[in-house]
Amino acid sequence: MNVILLLIISSILNFTIPATTITGTVTDENAIPLPGVNVLVEGTKTATQTNLEGKYSIKVEKGDKLVFSYVGYETTVIKVGNKKEINVSLVPDNAELEEIVVMGFNERASKSIRIRGVSSLPPQQESYKEINENIFKSVNTAPLSTFSIDVDKASYSNVRRRINNGQNIPEDAVKIEEMINYFNYGYPQPTGEHPFEIHTKLAATPWNKDTKLVKIALQGKTVPLDDVPASNLVFLLDVSGSMNAPNKLPLLKSAFKLLTGQLRERDKVAVVVYAGAAGVVLPATKGDNKNAIFEALDKLEAGGSTAGGAGIEMAYKIAQENFIKGGNNRVILATDGDFNVGASSDRAMEDLIEEKRESGVFLTALGFGMGNYQDSKLETLAQKGNGNHAYIDTMQEAKRVLGTEFGGTIYTIAKDVKIQVEFNPAKVQAYRLIGYENRLLNDEDFNDDKKDAGELGSGHTVTALYEIIPTGVKSKFLKDIDDLKYTEKKNQRNSDELLTVKFRYQEPQGSKSRLLTRVVEDRTEAMDPDFKFASAVALFGMHLRNSEFTNNAPVDLVTRLAEEGRGNDPEGYRAEFIRLVSTSLVGEDPASE
Template sequence: MKTKLIYVVLLISLFSIQAISQIKVSGKVTSAEDGSAFAGINILLKGTSTGTVSDVNGDYSIEVPNSKSVLVFSFIGLVTEEIKVGSKTIINVQMSPDTQQLSEVVVSGKGRTSKKEHKAATMDYAEEISMSGAAYRHHQPVQVYQETNTEEYAEISENGFKNPFQDPISTFSIDVDAASYSNVRRFLNLGQMPPKDAVRIEEMINYFDYDYEQPKNSDPFAINTEVAPSPWNKDHKLVHIGLQGKDISMDNLPPSNLVFLLDVSGSMSAQNKLPLLKSAFKMLIDKLRPEDKVAIVVYAGAAGEVLPSTSASEKDKILDALDQLNAGGSTAGGAGIELAYKIAQKNFIKDGNNRIILATDGDFNVGASSDKAMEELIEEKRDAGVFLTVLGFGMGNYKDSKMEILADKGNGNYAYIDNILEAKKVLVNEFGGTLFTIAKDVKIQVEFNPAKVQAYRLVGYENRLLAPEDFNNDKKDAGELGAGHTVTALYEIIPVGVKSQFVVDDLKYQKTQITEGAKNSSELMTVKLRYKKPDGDTSKLIVKTINDDKKSMDDTSDNFRWSAAVAAFGMQLRDSDFKGDLNYLDIMNLAKSARGKDEEGYRAEFIRMVESCKLLARN
């Protein structure tokens, strides 16, 4: 007995000495070129999967076992640095672009792939996110995208210029989705150019917050407009239309009835799918209040309820249910959706936020009789007050087109989670906008003054276009706006008198008339907007006129220049017919001039993405 006691004491002492010997290393990661902070840099303890990432200020902190430990600093497009800890407790690192790595690409059927990445490879790293006193360690491999894959994207036919005599009205639904941006980033971080149809320009623009004025009246949002020369074609003009959703504090948000609908099929087994999904939902759970409740439904070969609707005051119970999940089986997505809606309806909160959050790679291959049947079910439940948010994960078999449709039908939004920082953005930083709808069926209709506008085109929103008569039809579904969300749309205008290859010749057999009122007006266009309250059936109309402005690009707001830079980048990635004469360096400089506060570092990340493309394209 005495011998056993001594043995236990020795073991405890050994573990205590090992714990004490841990060395805490911290520092900052910056650019060797301009000294700016690098966020999202992977810092690994060499030979292990233990690590962290640098925050938006470039700062990091990590514990290592001893002075012989080696830290590896890496990021796609940057030269990897390996540093021995030694006696140092502060290690600051400057990182430079890896031009050789970025130039070593080959062309495949699905986009460009690094020669070194033709074979499947996996790089593990860990991230520590600390929030509200709770720390989570997330082991998140990033799998290299392979040229043989089954990813699906809906084909986009880019909007062209229209003649205001023949098409005087432009009508579209707003789009608050931002999945395209983070998906594009995933490709670029792997040293590849994204597929053309993966680039939805309006989603890239709307990934970012804009500094718009808050609503000043009873309307749930404010309309902000601006007009200036187009940066990619100086003879054209760019019209910027921005909506700002009303900010609502957490204390004033209605209680939530949430159903997590989680794909645990075999296709979700990769570490950047189900394990990342769990980490993301843990952050969301931490954000919930006691009056909120959560149920968990999973689906693979069959669908089942693994957690009945449970108060968020029992967070440990919800987290335990989440931790027990494992991937395996086929994908009965339709059955899962039906069960999730049944549970959401059973626990419905009147005047509350009733929502299903579907997390999947979109690979529904068994279950509902057809995609059409699934969409009709979602539309039916949407009308009953249960909305749908869709979160996409993974790569290789990712079904972007299907997931976008489901979110659209379900009066919800769609985000792509490529890493834990994106999960934090969507589920923590933008919690209200992601989960709480303040206006639904939001439509925009614009009428152009032909005395000033020779031709116009809507930048992006190709899959959100509506017929002119849909604007006044309250039965026609449109996009939703969340608390605090911003939505931005751009129109490129060819003024009257400007010669352009995009302008159609005058008609021989028809003549059009411009009213004297239009000729004498300073108005460029009239913007009409319709929306409904989240529980309403009748829309409200807002009308705003936009005058022809003579301001220069230097006089524009950061909002205007930033949205223009992102749009120009999207057109470059799509190799658009309308991309004009800007190159990646021009876009990078325009974005730098409009970076603004950038407290979360998202804009700095965008500038680095443009720079990576510049190196890839050798522009």
């Protein structure tokens, strides 16, 4: 009897309450899903984050409590009980937020914006290339506008990270073209011989009744992954001491495992790391040998200084040794950009990468982390290395860059893509290219096939917006310029042509460009949802940059345009943008009125 009693007591003591899975959605006070909310089982290390749709899933035991925390919102604690689904609406915590007032660029402006910030964050030593905002240019003196395409999207995810962390946003961190191009638009796929389709539209400018907005867009052909040529990839990974943070090396490892999961038997991968020195941790290995690649990634630890130049030298050497003729040869660099040993200045890195691109090896630069993120160096590497640049702040962004958009990230369908626009002075007095300040080219560069420009990846889209002042319209943004004495004016008085836009591009392995031309007529249309959304993102960027060209448009115009342009948003990126706007641009500064 005593033995039976002991067995019963023992079984009770060893009984474990079975774990169950709780799912749910976390939203803000406006019922908009919140991505990146921390969900923690109180008193344990069990945690997760909400995805882009605000959804989460976590294993709990009966009696556990879930803690929901997010910057700028009150922490919420909920006891699980017998629930299987727990949906939470977080409430803004205004008491813990300080408002950093950002005055308008124009001192005479009657309105400004407020950006929420957290004063307890560590000092930032991040580096951004200076941006001098484009102004309106007279068509009579500068009828041509020439620039390189930009498919990079790093600025938007970086701005999003700073907003979510409650940090102020440096003006030079805001690259409006990268913010616009972060989003997918419903442009039709190309059907002709060229690897991209051209789309243009003209509409009234939402923030200025005296101007019009021209949209020029490219839709790159989406190449199915099975049709992508064999890839020769070199992962060049920063394992220096500055990468020793949860949102750096651990996130990097997870991101590259995601990339590895999509590789095929005919692909090859080598792994090079650098800290105080550079070294090979995995020689070229077939893409289907995923265990070997995973093991190499798992062994990585952070420590030491940052010999970025030596790492680049070694990565390109291995890429050239394993070069696949007619294949996809690429170095994928992942770092916070904090080079501090060897070639480290932007100019030195630019010279090094320009030399290496002649090998036919392309470059992708992925930025990680915060605090010492060197955006200027990564932008330089991507621009000069025939490549692209992305900033990965969360695993959700890693899934987008290296998962959903994997083909565009690693496979180029057209290189050195340039755009040149000629405006008809009979129709346009002045124009302003919104963004692309770091991508401007000399007019003479357009026909020079040796002049480097941007690369277009599989499925990539490029959208450029021009704000124009029609002929005969008076505007405060027009500056007086003396009439030219020797220039003959050939105004096409009887023409409906507003502008002519020309495109040049080269095949990925080619050296001679091909030319396309498209005429845009002076026919204003109503904005479709995509055009409205792109203009909302542009205006948001202008507000963040304290631009005088917002024309004192109210902040809520950004939200209104974005809501009207939200359209079909299956992945929730546009909804996330609307939330970012509502949490960062609080409104007008009463003191300035």
